Each structure stands twice: as C-alpha cells, then as structure tokens.
Amino acid sequence: MRNFLTIIFLIPLAVHPQSSSFDFHSPENIKKFADHLFCEGDYLRAIEQYELINENLDNDTIKFKVMLGYSELGFFSESNDFFRGINDKSIFYPDAYFLSFKNQLISEPGLIIAPSINSFNSFQMKSFSKLTNISMLYEDKFNISRENFTAPFDAEELNSVSTFFDHKVEPPYKSPALAGLLSAVIPGSGKMYVGEWGDGITALVVTSLFAFLAYDNFRTDHTTRAWIFTGLGAFFYAGNIYGSVASAQIFNARIDFDFNNGLELFLKQQNYFLPEYDFCE
Amino acid sequence: MENLKWRKADISYEKQIHFSKRDFSFESENAGEFITKSLANAYWFFISDVDGDNCPFRPTCSAFLLQSAKETNIFQASLMFFDRFTRDMNIAKGHDHYPRVSAGYYYDPPQNYTLNQGRIKYLPPAFIVDDE
Numbered sequence: 001m002r003n004f005l006t007i008i009f010l011i012p013l014a015v016h017p018q019s020s021s022f023d024f025h026s027p028e029n030i031k032k033f034a035d036h037l038f039c040e041g042d043y044l045r046a047i048e049q050y051e052l053i054n055e056n057l058d059n060d061t062i063k064f065k066v067m068l069g070y071s072e073l074g075f076f077s078e079s080n081d082f083f084r085g086i087n088d089k090s091i092f093y094p095d096a097y098f099l100s101f102k103n104q105l106i107s108e109p110g111l112i113i114a115p116s117i118n119s120f121n122s123f124q125m126k127s128f129s130k131l132t133n134i135s136m137l138y139e140d141k142f143n144i145s146r147e148n149f150t151a152p153f154d155a156e157e158l159n160s161v162s163t164f165f166d167h168k169v170e171p172p173y174k175s176p177a178l179a180g181l182l183s184a185v186i187p188g189s190g191k192m193y194v195g196e197w198g199d200g201i202t203a204l205v206v207t208s209l210f211a212f213l214a215y216d217n218f219r220t221d222h223t224t225r226a227w228i229f230t231g232l233g234a235f236f237y238a239g240n241i242y243g244s245v246a247s248a249q250i251f252n253a254r255i256d257f258d259f260n261n262g263l264e265l266f267l268k269q270q271n272y273f274l275p276e277y278d279f280c281e
Numbered sequence: 282m283e284n285l286k287w288r289k290a291d292i293s294y295e296k297q298i299h300f301s302k303r304d305f306s307f308e309s310e311n312a313g314e315f316i317t318k319s320l321a322n323a324y325w326f327f328i329s330d331v332d333g334d335n336c337p338f339r340p341t342c343s344a345f346l347l348q349s350a351k352e353t354n355i356f357q358a359s360l361m362f363f364d365r366f367t368r369d370m371n372i373a374k375g376h377d378h379y380p381r382v383s384a385g386y387y388y389d390p391p392q393n394y395t396l397n398q399g400r401i402k403y404l405p406p407a408f409i410v411d412d413e
Contacts, residue, residue: 199368243363250401252398
C-alpha cells in the first residue's frame with residue numbers, strides 16, 4: 001500500500017516538468033494532432049485544428065485536407081471555398097479541381113461544363129471524362145451516342161452505365177393519356193396498365209355494379225333510385241379516369257425517383273471516380 | 282417530477298384518436314369548400330365518430346376531400362375523392378405501394394393527384410412520414 005501511494009504521488013512530479021517543456025500549441029504539434037484527428041475520421045475537429053495553423057504554415061496539403069474533410073462532412077460550398085485558395089501549381093490542384101466537381105454534382109446535380117486541365121494525369125483525365133458523361137444524365141437534353149457515352153468507362157462499370165443510358169434515352173414511362181383513355185373504354189383498365197391491378201379490378205367491379213343498379217332500376221321504373229345510382233356510377237367512372245391519369249403520373253415520378261436514386265448510389269459506390277486518398281500511412 | 286424514477290409511473294395506455302383534432306367549423310374560402318366542409322362535418326358527426334377510425338389512409342378520405350377542395354376546385358376534388366374511395370375499397374388490399382405515417386397508416390396526400398406533375402412528391406413504400 002505504501003509503495004502504491006508513493007507511485008501515485010510521484011507521477012505528477014514526473015509528468016509536470018515534461019508537460020511544461022512541451023509546446024502543445026506550436027503549429028507543428030497542432031498539425032500532428034489535426035492529422036491524428038483526420039486519420040480517425042473526426043473531420044470537424046481536424047478542420048478546426050488545421051484552420052488554427054493554416055495561416056502559419058500556408059500548406060496546400062492542409063488546404064486540400066480541409067477541402068476533403070468538408071466534402072466528407074457534406075459541407076460542399078465550404079469545401080469549394082477552400083478550392084479557390086489552392087495554388088494552381090500545387091500538386092494537389094488537379095485533385096482539388098476534380099473534388100470541386102464532385103461537390104458541385106452532389107449539391108446541385110447538373111451538367112459539368114468546365115474543361116479538363118493540362119495538369120491532369122491519365123487516370124484523372126479518364127475519371128473526369130466519366131464524371132462529365134455521367135453529369136449529362138442530369139440534363140433534360142440528352143443527345144450523345146451510346147459509343148461516345150460509354151467510351152471512358154471500364155468493363156465492370158459498363159453494365160450499369162449502359163442501363164442508365166437506356167433509361168435516359170427511353171425511360172419506361174407510362175402514358176397518362178393512354179391510361180385515361182383505357183379507363184374510359186373499360187373502367188379500371190388504365191389502373192391495370194400502370195400496374196395497379198387491385199385498384200383497377202375494384203374500379204371495374206364498382207362501376208359495373210352501379211351501372212347495373214341504374215339499369216335495373218330504370219327497367220323497373222324506380223327512376224329516383226335509378227338516377228342516384230346513375231350519378232354515383234358516373235362519379236366513380238369519371239373518378240377512375242381521372243385517377244388513372246394521376247396514377248400514370250405518379251408511376252412516372254417513381255421511375256424518375258428510382259433513376260436518380262440508382263445514379264446517386266452508383267456514383268457513391270464509385271466514389272465519384274475519385275481515388276481513395278490515404279494521408280494516414 | 283423529482284423522484285419519479287423511484288415511484289410508480291402513471292402511464293396511460295389509451296390510444297390517441299384523431300377525432301379530437303377534428304375541426305367542425307364551417308370556415309371556408311369559397312362555395313365549393315363550404316359544401317365539402319358541410320358534407321365532411323355531417324359525415325364525421327353522424328357516421329365516422331360513431332363507427333370508429335376505419336380509414337387506412339392519412340389523410341382520411343373525408344380529410345382528403347377537404348384538402349382536395351382547398352387545392353383545386355369542387356369538381357376536381359370530387360373526382361379525386363371518388364378515385365381515392367375506389368383505392369380505399371381495393372378488393373385485393375393492394376396498398377403496399379404507399380409510404381406510411383409513423384402510426385402505420387398509408388400516406389396518400391392530395392398534392393400527388395392534382396394532375397400537376399411538378400407537385401408530385403413521390404415517396405417509396407419503405408418511407409415513414411413523421412408528421413400526420
């Protein structure tokens with residue numbers, strides 16, 4: 001017990017002189033700490049530390065890491081603000097230039113119209129072509145041949161990219177007008193056309209039932225009841241035509257939703273064709 | 282609230298019903314809304330409150346009619362309502378393509394049925410909508 005207490009009391013005496021001689025707040029040590037946080041994936045705190053020393057060190061690696069960190073955190077405009085501070089002679093400039101387009105594509109999906117740059121290496125040039133081609137899919141106007149569109153992609157990406165191309169050229173939409181027309185001819189058939197079989201059959205049964213009730217009551221001279229059933233049947237009939245058009249529109253919205261989701265997933269899986277940066281080796 | 286941890290908690294297992302939130306006023310901006318509000322009030326008072334909470338959708342069919350009348354006009358709202366009513370009656374119980382609200386009801390807002398493609402907000406079936 002005596003030994004234990006002795007050690008406990010001696011530890012602060014041993015640590016204190018060391019800590020007082022160690023400058024925790026020197027730019028180099030802050031950078032070491034920030035690098036550690038960055039490698040741990042704690043980008044927010046790492047950026048805080050980098051921003052403390054960035055002016056002292058004026059280091060493009062730090063600027064790029066801050067840009068990368070902001071991008072990982074989903075602060076895309078902040079990330080692109082840092083891109084403007086990176087020297088175009090820097091070794092990180094091509095990567096930062098590329099990363100800025102990733103940020104742009106995530107925050108505001110649309111066509112990338114900026115040119116490639118001379119300092120791109122062959123991998124970056126190819127990746128940039130891939131990203132530019134993919135960005136075309138976000139535009140309404142899409143007129144590029146399959147060969148040109150798929151040219152930059154590798155064999156393992158070709159299948160997915162061809163599917164996106166086919167979808168863009170000929171989206172599997174259903175025609176709202178045709179859905180309405182079908183339901184006008186046979187109640188419920190417009191719903192069946194857009195894949196809602198249960199709703200279609202229900203509409204057919206309900207409309208037929210009211211039509212029969214109206215007919216039967218007219219036949220037996222119960223005109224008041226007959227007109228009530230006629231009115232109800234007419235509303236169900238018209239409502240079904242209307243609903244078929246609306247269902248086709250919702251079907252098309254689903255197609256667009258699935259397409260955009262699939263595209264986003266594909267780009268995430270490919271990391272937007274950016275390399276995996278490893279600053280922690 | 283202090284020492285609540287060590288006491289028997291007074292927990293209520295009563296299910297909150299949306300009837301209590303119903304607005305029976307006749308406030309409306311035009312004649313179409315007034316007619317639909319009157320019909321909905323009568324339906325709520327004489328049928329729905331007695332019959333119970335049976336509509337699998339949110340908004341309920343009557344609330345859907347009211348919201349449709351607000352969004353569009355009485356004629357279009359009627360068509361939207363009859364279409365909704367047919368979908369509610371679906372004999373195959375094929376409601377799996379709707380997203381749900383947190384209480385488990387199918388979420389089916391009238392905004393998706395105004396025939397304005399730009400207003401459609403598609404949500405996948407797995408999506409849970411927080412707010413009723």
